[in-house]
Amino acid sequence: MKTFGRVVGLDGVDVDVHAGEVLAVIGDNGAGKSTLIKCLTGALVPDAGTITADGAEVVFRRPQDARDAGIETVYQTLAVAPALDVASNLYLGREERRPGILGSVFRMLDKQGMRSRAEAAVRDLGITTIQNITQPVESLSGGQRQAVAVARAAAFGSRIVVLDEPTAALGVKESNQVLALIERLRENGLGVILVSHNMPHVWQVADRIHIQRLGRSAGVITPSSHTMAEGVAIMTGAAAA
Numbered sequence: 411m412k413t414f415g416r417v418v419g420l421d422g423v424d425v426d427v428h429a430g431e432v433l434a435v436i437g438d439n440g441a442g443k444s445t446l447i448k449c450l451t452g453a454l455v456p457d458a459g460t461i462t463a464d465g466a467e468v469v470f471r472r473p474q475d476a477r478d479a480g481i482e483t484v485y486q487t488l489a490v491a492p493a494l495d496v497a498s499n500l501y502l503g504r505e506e507r508r509p510g511i512l513g514s515v516f517r518m519l520d521k522q523g524m525r526s527r528a529e530a531a532v533r534d535l536g537i538t539t540i541q542n543i544t545q546p547v548e549s550l551s552g553g554q555r556q557a558v559a560v561a562r563a564a565a566f567g568s569r570i571v572v573l574d575e576p577t578a579a580l581g582v583k584e585s586n587q588v589l590a591l592i593e594r595l596r597e598n599g600l601g602v603i604l605v606s607h608n609m610p611h612v613w614q615v616a617d618r619i620h621i622q623r624l625g626r627s628a629g630v631i632t633p634s635s636h637t638m639a640e641g642v643a644i645m646t647g648a649a650a651a
């Protein structure tokens with residue numbers, strides 16, 4: 411449950427995501443998708459309700475709490491630093507340090523180590539579109555940048571990666587790259603929560619689809635149980651799940 415004054419953002423919503431699964435969250439504007447993922451990622455604290463990870467209750471008071479629990483989020487507004495190279499972006503805010511000449515007082519950035527680990531992360535995810543991780547992110551296309559943001563989340567999210575509209579600003583080819591990346595995350599055993607308005611993309615990659623409507627859950631369907639048109643009908647209230 412999450413209210414904003416008199417406005418109900420989220421009410422009575424029950425959602426679960428498993429390892430190796432893509433759970434899509436769909437819903438009309440204002441249906442509560444963002445509120446839901448913000449509660450799951452520590453950006454908002456719910457007024458009531460519980461979150462459990464591996465059967466144990468967890469409380470997220472801030473985004474770092476969710477990150478500590480292995481939940482990484484890629485927001486729609488991409489948080490990449492354009493002037494920095496791909497490797498630095500992957501480690502932005504979590505730069506790895508190694509003991510410097512003066513011991514532990516001055517620890518030096520482990521650039522070499524970061525580069526080789528970044529290369530491995532990009533390779534493991536099958537991101538073939540990024541040839542050179544030392545190139546600045548501003549020289550990449552939208553899809554490549556999105557791939558960097560997803561790779562960053564995948565590199566640190568040990569349990570769940572939350573993607574908020576990852577294909578919204580992308581062309582067909584770039585979207586397909588990001589969708590392939592989502593499938594790779596699932597293969598790697600992560601749980602993926604995909605918030606999207608793009609129904610073909612949802613039907614292409616989701617294992618299950620959670621439908622939000624007016625702050626409540628309108629049902630959970632799968633791409634094989636319902637057609638896209640049937641899903642949209644539930645989303646808009648024209649049909650029940």
Ligand SMILES: Nc1ncnc2c1ncn2[C@@H]1O[C@H](COP(=O)(O)OP(=O)(O)OP(=O)(O)O)[C@@H](O)[C@H]1O
Pocket residue numbers: 414417418419420437438439440441442443444445446622
């Ligand atoms: N910070 C806030 N203050 C007041 N009301 C809010 C706030 N955040 C969300 N709401 C309200 O809560 C409801 C759910 O909003 P939310 O942003 O979660 O919807 P959404 O499904 O993500 O919509 P969209 O697809 O347009 O992004 C809406 O009625 C919205 O106006």
